[in-house]
Amino acid sequence: MYTILIVEDEPHIRKGIISMVDWSSLQVTVIGEAGNGADALALMEQQAPDLLLTDIEMPRMNGLELIRTTQERGWNITPLILSGHDQFHYTKQALKLGISDYILKPCRPGEIQEVISNAILNRQQRSNEQENISLLKKNWVQGLPYMKNQVLSRWFQHASNPVEDRPRQAAQLEMKLRSEKLTLFLLRFDSSSFANPNYSESDAELIRFAACNILQEVVPAEFMPYCEIVRVGDDIAIVGNVESVSGNVLSMAFLQEKLESLQKLLQSYLKVSLSIGISASVHPLDTLHIAFQEACEALRQKFFRGSGGIYFWEQHKDTPVQVAPNRKTELALHENKLLEQLRAGKFSEAIDEMDEWLALLQQLEDTSAVQLHTMSLLTKMSDIVDQPEHQAEWGNTSAALISRYSALESFDDVAKLISEMIRQLVDMLHMGKPLHKSVVLAKQYMEANYRHNLTVESVSKEIFVSPNYLSTLFKQEMGIRFLDYLHQYRIQQAKALLLDTDMKIYHVAKSCGYNDEKHFTKMFKKWTGVNPSEFK
Incomplete structure (x- = not known):
């Protein structure tokens, strides 16, 4: 339903238009009438119509001035001229104001009805066009991030071609x-x-x-x-x-x-x-x-x-990788020693040898070389068990560990993987065998006092052995260094506190034997791969 305002200074003409036009068939409602432009403007300030049918020559404000004022105010009104004047200067002004329908008096009601019907059709068409333009703009704005993403991703992968104007794009x-x-x-x-x-x-x-x-x-x-x-x-x-x-x-x-x-x-x-x-x-x-x-x-x-x-x-960019010419030979020698010590059950010496091998490997500063040497070592370690009762189990365990290599992100991850493989090998070979009494006592003391400041010296003193003896024995029996075992035990307790309590991270650190929160965070990330805050 549309609305219209009739503006005509001759009352009988104005009344005749209102009464004689079949407004209902046009789906138009007359919302008001006025005898001049000023009165019409006052009515429109209360309610702006969709259509305006106005005479030109009127007192106080003529029809062209009225139309110009509505346009200046940004009102969306379709103007129609009804006048007894067909002079050129009026027509010229009307065209400047965008008025396409100009009805000369006297006229029949059917003529007015036809002009208004055409005006409504034109208004609907303009509205549809504006909606389409708005939809296109909306789709453009919504699709812009995707288009940028596609274009920039292509530019990241390919050089510019001779006919491409990237600044313009x-x-x-x-x-x-x-x-x-x-x-x-x-x-x-x-x-x-x-x-x-x-x-x-x-x-x-x-x-x-x-x-x-x-x-x-x-x-x-x-x-x-x-x-x-x-x-x-x-x-x-x-x-x-x-x-x-x-x-x-x-x-x-x-x-x-x-x-x-x-x-x-x-x-x-x-x-x-x-x-x-x-x-x-x-x-x-x-x-x-x-x-x-x-x-x-x-x-x-x-x-x-x-x-x-x-x-x-x-x-x-300008940092050359300095690799000693005999580095590969050294790596091969340490790898062979490591494997020999594992076969001989000399696990303490094997862990020390692993440290030497890792230090040499890290100096390569080449991820491909690191992968090549690491996979070579892991594969040989997977074949190290010759006891029939352990071969199948170790084959499955070592294969699962080797499959994790592709997901490793850092050299520290490589070192942890090799350490874990050695520890699991020791655990399997020692399965069913009692631990040395000194190791049992050391573990019991650590697990009871992990909240305090512990060192290999302080623990060895409590169980009446030398620090060097305890350190070597721990590696041999457990397949892991004393301090690494202590850190892993503390981190396990910290994980439980983070999951099961609302304790702050620095309180968790202190409760697990770490007086420095930064050191705790470093150790937690080393052994779990995430920061305490991420884990929580």
């Missing part, structure tokens, strides 16, 4: 980027972020989505107003201009501080840990694929330096 997609001196930040969730067994893949995806939203709010406001944040698989990429107001590139120290704040923020809100690789700060849009490669290369430092770090490509 970036402008069309409303990317908040300057085309020169771009830096790429690649954020990778550490495996500990989704270690919770209750997390499904959809839970992990929700966390990634929430992390993107937080970054989109914080990064532009904190230090990089010109940037775009997109998903690249399970990673998050931030590409932008790291420049100060004066145009100078922000320092690494400043970026380090801001990125550490981001890590803490995401850890606080989402309980996740991220490692960040950063490219050089000199890339135009055409070489974003190189920036992406640099960020990926920087992230490889995570393997040797641990999870949760911030790695700048520029800090490592």
Whole structure:
């Protein structure tokens, strides 16, 4: 249903129009009438009509002035002229105001009805067009992040081709980027972020989505107003201009501080840990694929330096890997000694030999070489058991351990995997055999006093043996170092407190023998792969 206001200074004409036109067939309601433009304007201020049928020549305010005023006020009114004047200057003014229907008096009611019917059809058409335009704009706005993500992901993988105009495409997609001196930040969730067994893949995806939203709010406001944040698989990429107001590139120290704040923020809100690789700060849009490669290369430092770090490509690009020419020979010698000691049941010596082998392996600074040597050792260890009663069990146990290698994220994880394999080998071979009395006493004392400051010296004193004897005996009987066993026992107690109580982390640390919360957090992450706050 539409509404109309009739404005005509001759009362009999005005009344005739109102009474003689079949308004109901048009689905139009007359909401008022006026004898001049000023009175009509006062009525419209109370209720603006959809249609306005007005004379031109009227006292106080003529019809053209009335129409012009409604347009200036932004009212959505369709104007129609009804006049006895057909002079050119009136027609010209009417066209300027966008009036397409001009009815000359005298006229029949049918003529008025036809003009109003056409006006309604035109109004409906304009309304439909505006709705379509609004829908297109809405779809464009909603689809813009997806299109940006697709385009930037392609630019990260491929060089620009000769006919490609990336600055123009970036402008069309409303990317908040300057085309020169771009830096790429690649954020990778550490495996500990989704270690919770209750997390499904959809839970992990929700966390990634929430992390993107937080970054989109914080990064532009904190230090990089010109940037775009997109998903690249399970990673998050931030590409932008790291420049100060004066145009100078922000320092690494400043970026380090801001990125550490981001890590803490995401850890606080989402309980996740991220490692960040950063490219050089000199890339135009055409070489974003190189920036992406640099960020990926920087992230490889995570393997040797641990999870949760911030790695700048520029800090490592010129650092050559110095490997002694006889390193492979040394590794092979230590590997053979380690295997010989395991076969001979000399587990204490084997653990010491493992430390030597790991120290040499870490110096390679090459993830491929580390994998090659580690898989070689693990495979040989899987064949070390020759007792028929243990071969099947050890085959299954060692195969399960070896299958975990592909999920390891750091060199520390490699060291823990090899240590665990040795310990499980010792446990299996000692199954059914009584532990040495001194080891039993040491374990009992540790488990009763783990809340206090314990050392191998203090425990050995309590059970009347020398520290060196206890240390060697513990490795031989348990397949693990004394202090490692103590830390693992303490962490097990801490996990129970974190899950079953509301104790603060520093209280849990103190209750488990750690007076320093930072040291407790470091040990907890070493043995569980997550921070205490993430575990809780």
